[in-house]
Amino acid sequence: MRIIKISHDECRELLNRVPVGRLACSLENQPYVIPICFAYEPGYLYVFSTLGQKIKWMRQNPKVCLLVDEIANRCNWTSVIIIGRYCELDEPQYTAEKKHARDRLEQYSDWWYTPVTERLEHTLSIEPVFFRIDITSMSGLRGIPDPEAG
């Protein structure tokens, strides 16, 4: 297998096509990672979630990392890693941005509304939260079969 860097255009192609990523946040240097559904546009990722540990942590430390990957097999995969900052959209000044986020999420994926309809047993209330990730950097790698290999 060869591993090559992919271009920003190729990163964007993956982000537009794959609506699920793994989001890492951190508090007091303890990392935490969960699957999320997102909608991408240049510079931003829009995410809809329910209130939980990750939201509480990102409110205290907005530094995040998102991994989006597509793994066909061990010699054929693509991964994009995004470093960014958490920005919650539930404040009044973000009303228009929140509507935009909702529109984008509806457009890109039917996953976005899952948290509203979900029901965690023994949990009494579910508080929905919209947030945006402001992208600081983005890079991607691709593993491809080595033509020299047998």
Next chain:
Amino acid sequence: MRIIKISHDECRELLNRVPVGRLACSLENQPYVIPICFAYEPGYLYVFSTLGQKIKWMRQNPKVCLLVDEIANRCNWTSVIIIGRYCELDEPQYTAEKKHARDRLEQYSDWWYTPVTERLEHTLSIEPVFFRIDITSMSGLRGIPDPEAG
């Protein structure tokens, strides 16, 4: 969709079956997440990797989080989240443990040797690293279709 907590036995079943996870580490509260291949046994995860940012970071901050998930669709998925500590196996006192790690990785997955054969263009050397994650806590959730839904 309903979301239910799964038992430790069900977590272990997923960890024994799915050899790929997403590992988050953190330095100065900047999280970082990458895909890894692992072999699980009670209390431990064994991982084989190449030297890179994640290894350098985990040497400085051993707190890690591993997500292993299986997503069939938005109403049918399982995820296991492990909190643990990084333990590098390249020191002389871990020679036996390192052999054990290698045996386990060979047994559970053919992914483990990928980093040895890979070649990142423009990178001159690849240094292999074996490490173990000592599991501090493990929990799992499952999303299942709601029988009441249409």
